[in-house]
Amino acid sequence: MAALDLSLTDIALTFGGAPLLEGASLDVRRGARIALVGRNGSGKSTMMKIAAGLVAPDAGERFVHPGAMPFYLPQEPDFSGYDTASSYVAAALNDAGDTHLAERMLGEFDIDPAARLSTVSGGEAKRIALAAAFAAAPDVVLMDEPTNHLDIAAIASLESRIAASDAAFVIISHDRRFLETLTTETVWIDRGATHYLSRGFSEFESWRDKRLEEERTERHKLGRKIAAEEDWVRYGVTARRKRNVRRLGELHDLRKTLREAPRETGAVKFAGADAERASKRMIVAQTISKRFDDSPLIDGFSTEIVRGDKIGVVAPNGAGKTTLLNLLIGAAAPDAGSVTRSDGLKLVTLDQQRARLKPDQRLADAITDGRGDWVTIGDTKKHAATYLQDFLFSPEQWRAPVSSLSGGERGRLALAAALAYPSNILALDEPTNDLDLETLDLLQEYLANYNGAVLLISHDRSFLDGIVSSIITTDPDTPGKWRRYPGGYDDMVTQRGRAPGVRAANQRREKRVAPAAPASAPKTKPAKLTYKEQYALETLPQKISDLEKEIATLNARLADPELFSKNPDGFAASAAQLDEKKSALEKAEEEWLEISIKQESLNNG
Secondary structure, eight states, X not given: OOOEEEEEEEEEEEETTEEEEEEEEEEEETTOEEEEXXXXXXXXXXXXXXXXXXXXXXXXXXXXXXXXOEEEEOSSOOXXXXXXXXXXXHHTOOTTOOHHHHHHHHHHTTOOTTOBTTTOOHHHHHHHHHHHHHHTOOSEEEEESTTTTOOHHHHXXXXXXXXXXXXXXXXXXXXXXXXXXXXXXXXXXETTEEEEESSOGGGHHHHHHHHHHHHHHHHHHHHHHHHHHHHHHHHSOOOOHHHHHHHHHHHHHHHHHHHHXXXXXXXXXXXXXXXXXXXXXXXXXXXXEEEETTEEEEEEEEEEEETTOXXXXXXXXXXXXXXXXXXXXXXXXXXXXXXXXXXXXXXXXXXXXXXXXXXXXXXXXXXXXXXXXXXXXXXEEEEHHXXXXXXXXXXXXXXXXXXXXXXXXXXXXXXXXXXXXXXXXXXXXXTTTTOOHHHHHHHHHHHHHXXXXXXXXXXXXXXXXXXXXXXXXXXXXSTTOEEEEESOHHXXXXXXXXXXXXXXXHHHHHHHHSOOOOXXXXXXXXXXXXXXXXXXXXXXHHXXXXXXXXXXXXXXXXXXXXXXXXXXXXXXXXXXXXXXXXXXXXXXXXXXHHHHHHHHHHHTO
C-alpha cells in the first residue's frame, strides 16, 4: 500500500452553534486521485482548508508525513503583494525550487510571465494559480473548483497535467466529466460525516443512491416497529406492571431514534414561470459582425433560433461568447448585419457575475426586485420564504442579506431570481458555477424539459451533452467565423475534429515553452503519425459513436423497473456490460484526444 502523505482523523468543527463536521476523516496516499464531494454547505471547502492547515478543527487530528509538502489551490486565488504572474509563481517555489520549472509552467498554462495581476481575467487568474501549484512540485495538491473560469482547452490541458503528475490530488469540482476522467477514489461528506468509496466518481452516484435507499428502508422498518408497539400499548392484554413500564420505555426510545435518524438533504425544486408562447421563429440573425480593437470577433454569422431550441455556446475565453449572446438577445448591437426578434419574446437572463444580486439586499428582495415579500409563479402566489425553500434555503433566510451567502447559495439564489420571471427564452452565462452536482442534475432536467428556447454558455461538457441539441462555436480554421453544429458537445468535437481552442492554445504554449532555435539550426521535417495512430484517428470516431449507442441501449434496458425482479441475472449482466462499455468509451475518447493533439502539433511544426 502506498505511503500515507496526509490524513485527517475524527475531525469535528462547529459553526454558529451547529455542527458542520463530526468525526470526519480523510486519508491521502501517494499518487491518490480523490474526489471530495457533497452538497453545497456540507463542509467540503472547510475540510480542504483543514487539510491545508489553514483552519483549526475543534477536535480531531491532522497528520502530514515528514517531508511531504501539501499545496492548497483555493477557488479564488489571492494575489495580494504580487505585481506580475512570474513573481507570484516564483513565490510558490520552496527552497529547492526550480526557476526554470516555474517559467515552463507559465508557458504550459499559456500565461505571459509579465502579465499584471491587477488586470488579469478570471480564467487567467486561475491558470496563474495552477502554474504556481505545479511549479511548487508538491506531494499533495488540494484543489477547490480548479476548472472554474477555465475554457475547455485549458481544462483538457489541466487533465493531462494531473494525469502525468506523481503527486496526490484531492479535488472538489462541479465538473462531472473532469471528476470521471481523473479520480480513482471518492470521499462523500454527508450530514457532517465522511463516507469512503474505493472507486472514482464515475461509480459514486449509484453507490450514494443505494446507501440513501437503504436509509429510507431502515426508517420505514423503524416506523412499522413503532406502529406495532403502539398497537400493543393500546390494545394488548395487561401484563405485569413492570413489563408494561419496560415496553413503554422501549416505545419512547424507538420514537426518539426515528426523530433523530439522519435524513438526506432535500432536493431543489425548480419551478419556473412560463410566459405565453412566442411565434416559432424567435430570433433570426443575418450575417452579423462585431469587431474589437480592429480584429473580427464575430464575422458574418447567421442563425435562426426557434421555439424549443437548446443551444450551447462554446469557445475559448476571450473569443466572444458573451458578445455573441448579447447580440442575439439585443443587449448589444452588431457593427453589421441584423437581428430580428419575435414580438412575443419574454427573455430572462443569468449573467456570469450574478450582477443582479446586491450584497446588502434581502434574499426576498432579490426574488421580488424589492416589490414586497410575495412572488407569483405561473398561477400560484407564494411567499418569498416558501419559494426560497424550493431552492433549499431555510425559512429564516428570506430576511438575511445576500452578503451572508456562500458561493453555492448565491448560485442557487440567482437561479431562483431568474426563474421567478415569466419567460419563453432563457439566456444563461455559465449557470453551473458554484452549484453542487445534485443541483446541477436538477437544473439539467429543468432546462431539458423547458418549453421555450435556451441559449447556454458553459464549459461543462457533461452538462452541455445532457441539454443541448446544437452547439455554436468558433470555426476551426478562420478567426472571427462561427459555426453551428447539430448535436451535443461530443458530437461537435467529432464533426469539428478537435475541441475549440486546442490548436491555438498549443501554438501559444509551444511558443512560450520551447527555447528559441539557433539561427543556423537546420530545418527538420516534422515527424508523421504512425500507421497505427493514423488508423486510430480515422476509426475512433465511429467506435465512439457505436459505444455511445450501446451505452444508450443498456441504459434504456436498465431503466425498466421490472427487469431486476423478473431477471436479476440479466440485470446484473447488463449492469456489468454497461460499466465495460463506459470504460471502453472513456479510453477511446482519451486515445482520440491524445492523437488529435499530436497531429495538431505536427501540422503546426
